[in-house]
Amino acid sequence: MSSFFTCLCVKAGYKKKGSDDPSVLASQTYFSVNEVEALYDLFKKLSSSIIDDGLIHKEEFQLALFRNSSKQNLFVDRVFDLFDFKHNGVIEFGEFVRSLSVFHPRAPASDKITFLFRLYDLRQTGYIEREELKDMVLALLSESDLLLSDDMIESIIDKTMMEVDTKGDGMIDLEEWKEFVAKNPSLIKPVTLPDLEDITLAFPSFVMDSNVQD
Amino acid sequence: MGYGSKSIGKYQFVRTIGEGTFAKVKLALDISKNQYVAVKIIDKCMVLEGNLKVQVQREIKTMRLLNHPNIVRIHEVIGTKTKIYIVMDYVSGGQLSDKLSYVKRLKESEARKLFQQLIDAVDYCHNRGVYHRDLKPENLLLDSKGNLKVSDFGLSALQKRGEMVSTACGSPCYMAPELLTNRGYDGAAADIWSCGVILFEMLSGSLPFNDCNIINLYEKIYKADYAFPAWFTEAQKNIIWRILNPNAKTRVTAQEIMEDAWFQVHYVPAPIYECEGEDAYDVPAAFELVEEMEADKQIPNPSSFINAFKLIAMSQDLDLSGLFEEKDEVKVKVMLVSDHTIHDTMTKIQAAAEDANLLAERSNNKMKMHPSGKLPRRSQPYFNLSAEVIEVAPLQCVIEISKSAGEVAMYKEFCKSLSSLL
Numbered sequence: 300m301s302s303f304f305t306c307l308c309v310k311a312g313y314k315k316k317g318s319d320d321p322s323v324l325a326s327q328t329y330f331s332v333n334e335v336e337a338l339y340d341l342f343k344k345l346s347s348s349i350i351d352d353g354l355i356h357k358e359e360f361q362l363a364l365f366r367n368s369s370k371q372n373l374f375v376d377r378v379f380d381l382f383d384f385k386h387n388g389v390i391e392f393g394e395f396v397r398s399l400s401v402f403h404p405r406a407p408a409s410d411k412i413t414f415l416f417r418l419y420d421l422r423q424t425g426y427i428e429r430e431e432l433k434d435m436v437l438a439l440l441s442e443s444d445l446l447l448s449d450d451m452i453e454s455i456i457d458k459t460m461m462e463v464d465t466k467g468d469g470m471i472d473l474e475e476w477k478e479f480v481a482k483n484p485s486l487i488k489p490v491t492l493p494d495l496e497d498i499t500l501a502f503p504s505f506v507m508d509s510n511v512q513d
Numbered sequence: 514m515g516y517g518s519k520s521i522g523k524y525q526f527v528r529t530i531g532e533g534t535f536a537k538v539k540l541a542l543d544i545s546k547n548q549y550v551a552v553k554i555i556d557k558c559m560v561l562e563g564n565l566k567v568q569v570q571r572e573i574k575t576m577r578l579l580n581h582p583n584i585v586r587i588h589e590v591i592g593t594k595t596k597i598y599i600v601m602d603y604v605s606g607g608q609l610s611d612k613l614s615y616v617k618r619l620k621e622s623e624a625r626k627l628f629q630q631l632i633d634a635v636d637y638c639h640n641r642g643v644y645h646r647d648l649k650p651e652n653l654l655l656d657s658k659g660n661l662k663v664s665d666f667g668l669s670a671l672q673k674r675g676e677m678v679s680t681a682c683g684s685p686c687y688m689a690p691e692l693l694t695n696r697g698y699d700g701a702a703a704d705i706w707s708c709g710v711i712l713f714e715m716l717s718g719s720l721p722f723n724d725c726n727i728i729n730l731y732e733k734i735y736k737a738d739y740a741f742p743a744w745f746t747e748a749q750k751n752i753i754w755r756i757l758n759p760n761a762k763t764r765v766t767a768q769e770i771m772e773d774a775w776f777q778v779h780y781v782p783a784p785i786y787e788c789e790g791e792d793a794y795d796v797p798a799a800f801e802l803v804e805e806m807e808a809d810k811q812i813p814n815p816s817s818f819i820n821a822f823k824l825i826a827m828s829q830d831l832d833l834s835g836l837f838e839e840k841d842e843v844k845v846k847v848m849l850v851s852d853h854t855i856h857d858t859m860t861k862i863q864a865a866a867e868d869a870n871l872l873a874e875r876s877n878n879k880m881k882m883h884p885s886g887k888l889p890r891r892s893q894p895y896f897n898l899s900a901e902v903i904e905v906a907p908l909q910c911v912i913e914i915s916k917s918a919g920e921v922a923m924y925k926e927f928c929k930s931l932s933s934l935l
Contacts, residue, residue: 366835451909458818501837
């Protein structure tokens with residue numbers, strides 16, 4: 300019932316009051332009110348690509364990223380789950396904006412580091428375990444033309460654990476992860492989307508309907 | 514607030530620097546960067562009345578893609594209930610028209626430099642299918658070093674109306690004959706004509722076509738009826754004559770102007786920016802430095818296996834930029850696998866580049882490629898390609914090939930050639 304309501308509200312436009320109000324979202328994120336309005340334009344496009352219900356379903360997310368609604372991918376599944384923090388299987392506008400805020404070029408690196416840690420912590424145990432790391436490497440290799448022998452894969456994982464798991468307990472905690480990223484800042488590059496910097500130019504139609512007071 | 518307001522967002526208004534029928538331009542201070550910007554303020558009702566809504570939106574999107582040293586850059590747009598604010602670079606030296614009004618005419622060397630920069634900018638836009646349609650000295654700004662910056666490229670919807678009617682003796686003076694007939698016209702050729710009028714004006718101090726009677730003025734433009742002042746050299750006359758050709762079909766193009774001997778004197782093409790911001794948006798410089806040092810340290814490291822997290826960060830699986838792309842503008846990024854050493858792989862990339870007629874430039878394990886050929890660099894079809902080699906395991910390299918906007922054919926040729934070598 301609650302998702303039915305959200306759906307109606309989002310569809311009726313986002314000028315409604317409440318937690319998805321652009322000014323509320325702007326105050327909680329790295330976006331300005333206009334940027335939130337521009338994102339609404341993008342959200343409308345994404346959430347109506349298969350079912351026009353004002354919600355982004357996983358198939359719509361996959362369609363946007365792969366031009367293919369049935370292509371599954373471990374990493375995209377994880378990103379979707381992190382965006383869907385209410386865990387109801389769909390991304391609402393509020394979730395969309397709050398999640399993308401981490402990807403803003405102005406968002407602090409510490410937020411990006413934590414986001415990535417949560418993403419890699421596949422089973423959400425608070426640690427990145429060797430097994431999870433291996434799952435990710437295998438998922439990655441299955442998507443690429445790279446053919447590595449089992450020995451090579453084991454070597455890569457051994458080396459990685461050796462470098463990151465400095466306490467040597469067989470799993471990576473947030474502290475170890477932060478230290479490792481500090482030495483290798485390019486690791487958080489995927490958590491920055493340059494497109495967000497000029498989102499008002501990419502989706503300018505909000506200027507006509509903006510509700511911002513003069 | 515409105516026109517009299519003191520600020521919008523992080524921009525504090527300082528004073529009004531321009532006023533038109535359609536918009537007002539204010540100097541403002543970006544308090545987050547302590548940097549001046551120009552803010553064009555447009556009344557929304559004017560846009561709605563003129564039915565320009567769709568066009569304005571399209572033009573803002575277009576302007577976002579223009580990144581050239583001689584074009585005023587747009588930073589962001591802000592919308593309120595009644596107004597649209599377009600935030601742009603502030604260019605401190607004023608309009609070329611002001612300069613022309615107090616110095617009369619320019620020295621040949623200065624006129625040529627400004628004309629070269631103008632053609633450079635115009636060619637850049639034309640290669641991207643963007644036309645100005647209202648080039649005139651009021652739209653050409655000068656920065657503190659005397660370099661030219663074209664303003665309002667792609668904003669023709671916000672330009673034309675009003676101004677044309679109100680100043681009968683102003684704007685039409687720069688208009689190509691085919692524009693006067695209101696038939697369909699080629700935006701590129703029309704822009705070139707205006708550039709010719711501007712060059713004439715810079716060198717002579719007066720307009721080639723001028724008459725306060727609009728009928729007479731149109732008549733002169735149609736026939737390209739103008740006279741050169743006595744001091745014009747043959748080389749100057751020749752280039753202007755080729756530009757002010759009333760037949761749009763046989764008029765010279767920007768590329769042909771660039772090959773002109775007079776134009777070529779001391780010509781320095783503007784540096785090409787990497788499109789898509791591939792590099793501009795890369796990790797900040799400080800990060801890169803750390804990375805390079807890291808890479809240096811890794812050379813003596815006996816294990817040449819990649820760290821799994823680096824492999825993940827590199828892969829496209831985590832790339833969400835697809836959310837922002839239109840269906841037809843898929844960014845091309847391809848990964849190839851090589852079972853040679855980094856050094857051998859780089860040699861093969863170089864060979865593949867030569868096969869595809871590309872000029873390759875190596876820096877560490879990255880290769881940047883541009884089209885080679887005899888044409889001047891700027892008139893090449895826009896094209897940039899880069900390949901980066903990353904060692905994943907001994908004798909297992911990944912080659913990441915990325916391409917910015919440009920021709921797909923050349924890119925495919927390169928990939929095919931490289932695959933066959935690997």
